[in-house]
Amino acid sequence: MATSPDLVPTPAQTPADPLLDVRDLHVEFRTRDGVAKAVNGVNYTVHAGETLAVLGESGSGKSVTAQAIMGILDTPPGFVTRGQVLFQGRDLLTMSAEERRKVRGARIAMIFQDALSALNPVLTVGEQLGEMFRVHRGASRKEARAKAIELMDRVRIPAARDRVRDYPHQFSGGMRQRVMIAMAMALEPDLIIADEPTTALDVTVQAQVMDLLAELQREFTMGLILITHDLGVVADVADKIAVMYAGRIVETAPVHDIYRAPAHPYTRGLLRSIPRLDRKGRELYAIKGLPPSLLHIPPGCPFHPRCAQARGRELCRSDLPALLPVVGGRASACHFWKETLGDDNAAADRAGA
Amino acid sequence: MGRYVIRRLLQMIPVFIGSTFLIFFMVYALGDPVAALFGDRAPDPATAAQIRRDLHLNDSLGEQYLIYMRNIFTGDFGTAFNGQAVTSLMGSAFPVTIRLTLVAVVFEVVIGIALGVVTGLRRGRPVDTGVLLLTLVVISVPTFVTGYVLQYIFGVRLRWTAPSVSPSAPVGELLLPGLVLALVSLAYVTRLTRTSIAENTRADYVRTAVAKGLPQRRVIVRHLLRNSLIPVVTFIGTDIGALMGGAIVTERIFNIHGVGFQLYQGILRNNAPTVVGFVTILVLVFLIANLLVDLLYAVLDPRIRYA
Structure with missing residues (x-):
């Protein structure tokens, strides 16, 4: 992708500098049965506008790597024991908790596999989308709602103005995943990590959701890490592939x-x-x-x-x-x-x- | 929703009839109310016969029940052993017990949920183990023991509060009795909240909330707590009815002239109108509290819809 002529580099960064540079990342889970070494020295880079597909079976460490980058590892039992996660040149792992929180959601966002369980069942989608603007941008309730409707329009959810008051269970699987995507896109992050974004969906809907994701990524020249075990999905959207096995x-x-x-x-x-x-x-x-x-x-x-x-x-x-x-x-x-x-x-x- | 409420209200009618009849039958089986009225001294036979006639005691149980029900619907709950109308006893007793119950519920909600959240978020740590042990002690010691002990410590020795409550029962004097009444339920609320919080901390939507970059406080209050409180609210709702009825022991200890006190007197004197009247109202309170809980459930969890 870096060689394609239509790509305009963002002014803050030269195209040579990677957006994300994971170096020698180690993650282990300290369980009662012993130490499970989930990630054992992972290196990868993602440039702006580039899509990296991370491929592997369950338990290969692909999701754990993403959680470590995102800073949402369950600690305990999970610990990052070694390595660096350089995001725009700064190591996320040495940042203070508060600095890191401000990066999460705003600069790096995540799309989860199962939108039904990943969205809060008791809050309307409008509240959950608007929350991004309320917390990170200090928007008022009214502004947040307007932004939520705008986002839902952008991911092409029909009748966004009415549906903003609906709860996650009132949406179909595909529409719910669109809500997840809208939430990740909300603050126009530089990097999106999509953890098996289409696994829980019907095959026909899978293609629509992937197309939407690819389209939004092009529009905002974001970096995208696509975690999947579906080789079919990868071929169409990824620029490069990393295959993981045993961490x-x-x-x-x-x-x-x-x-x-x-x-x-x-x-x-x-x-x-x-x-x-x-x-x-x-x-x-x-x-x-x-x-x-x-x-x-x-x-x-x-x-x-x-x-x-x-x-x-x-x-x-x-x-x-x-x-x-x-x-x-x-x-x-x-x-x-x-x-x-x-x-x-x-x-x-x-x-x- | 409207249809659901109407259906639930209609369901109350058979429950109401059944429970009043059961109570009526039990009080009737207790023994001769006239003998109880006179205590140790034997009543004059003519007077006794007169009272029996006035109270329809010579009629069959079914007839007595029908007469009683007919009177209830005209607002006449009969008279207590001392000649006062049962309704006027209710008028003075229920506000006191309701105040006491409210104090207890506030303790339950504030302390119980707070302890539950703290222990749920720190499972296995010393705070968790300590609180858990304490709740176990509270649950296993009967209310009359904790009641008398706390009354002695805070009322008699330390003199922080009056050991016995004055007839007007102001809220200030009801703090200690309210705590005693709440203790066992409070322990249950703590444990319930703890389990619920602990279960939900690993939920996907909590992880999403963290991934959104929300401050920890917002993740806990808005996302974690909101979902975890659904079972707790159910418990507290049904507990309100149980607290009002269960106040008998607490009201005896602290000499509170509430529902428990009047019920105790009624049972002591075999006075059917007092017992049946008070219990009937308690049954109604219980039924309405349950209905409100079910409706609140739908508000807290939008996935539940009543039709």
């Missing part, structure tokens, strides 16, 4: 490269398990085994017990592969990435021939 990023790449030829066996497994129309009737591929318990992450490469390529290789069992640059602005945390990439390139060439 680590195992592969990053520009979006289209990863579909053509993944450089990590786990990514390849994920891609193969997408149902495809041209493979109708055949059994769906599934990655063997289960993701590791975060209490006991296997030594070496955490994916080795489930990896076909690791079979018989001592290196995979003993050495943790670092996330290193491979080709074309991509990075992979696999000792044998050349092999992985080569396989698929060859396969893609065969298919193309």
Whole structure:
């Protein structure tokens, strides 16, 4: 996205400086059964106007990373033990609680998965939207209501003027998620983190909500972190992808490269398990085994017990592969990435021939 | 909503008839009211017969009940053992008990909810454990024990308040009795609020409120507390009726001439009009309090709609 000619950089920042720069983030949960290492050294950057898709199974640490950035981790049991979260050059983790509160909602906003439980059931949507302006901007009750109606119009909720007095349960799933988006958009933040924003929705509504989100993001040149396990959603809207496994990023790449030829066996497994129309009737591929318990992450490469390529290789069992640059602005945390990439390139060439 | 209220009000009619008949029957079964009226001395047989005739005591139970109900609807609740009209006893007793109940409810709401919020937000910490232990003690010790102990400490030894309440029962003198009356319910309110708060602190909408960058105070009061109080309000509402009836013990301890005092006298003297009349009003208070709670429920939780 940074190379597209129509993108005008915001004056406060040069396009080279990332909006968000997460460095070596570690998060652990201290539970009765032991310490669960949920995030183990995550690095990623998001630029203004860019969409980063974070992909992974449940328990891969993608949501916990987002919560740590947002500062809404349940503490205890969750603790950030190491790392930096630089937002516009300032480390969020060393800010005072009050400074951080002012960033939340106003500069970085979050969209949650299930709008029905994420919205307060006993307050009208107008109150919940207007609250953003009342708290962060000191708006009067009347101004806040007017702003709420404006926001609802912007996310194309019909009859906003009447519906502003309705409660969340009176909206359909898609409309509720639009309310969530409106709430995140309210103060025109620089960064939005969307945690599986369409998972709870019907397929037809999913596309509408994603389109709306992408459109608003373009309009305001916001950074967007899209957390998902839905590879279909990612292809259309993301600029780059980070794949997470057991609290680590195992592969990053520009979006289209990863579909053509993944450089990590786990990514390849994920891609193969997408149902495809041209493979109708055949059994769906599934990655063997289960993701590791975060209490006991296997030594070496955490994916080795489930990896076909690791079979018989001592290196995979003993050495943790670092996330290193491979080709074309991509990075992979696999000792044998050349092999992985080569396989698929060859396969893609065969298919193309 | 209107239809719902009407239906609920109509449901009160059979409950009202049933409960008054039950009470009437129980008082009737207690024994001979004429003998009770005269205490230890045996009454003159002619006088006794005269009183029996006047009070329709020679009629069957059903007939007596019908006569009583007919009188109630003309506003005649009969006379107490001392010749006073039951309605005039009610006129002096109910305001006193209502005042006492209100004092108790204020204690319940203010102290109970405050303790519940504090302990709910600090689960497992010393404050939480301490308060929890205290509520357990309060719940397990009977009211008459806490009543006499507090009366002795604050009324007799420290002289902070009058140990016994004067007939006019001003609010100032009702503070200690109100606290005693409230104590057990207060402990329940604390525990209920604590559980409810603790449950809701992990709710998604609370996380949303934090993610919106709201100050902690606003998150707790507007988002967390508002949702957590729904079960507490239900409890307090139904408790109002129970407090008024349960004031018998407290009113005895502090010599308050309220409903409990009059009921006690009525039972002692086998005086059916007093007992049935007072209990009937208490039943009505209970029914209305319950209806109000159900209506309040819909106000607090917009997901509930009555049709």
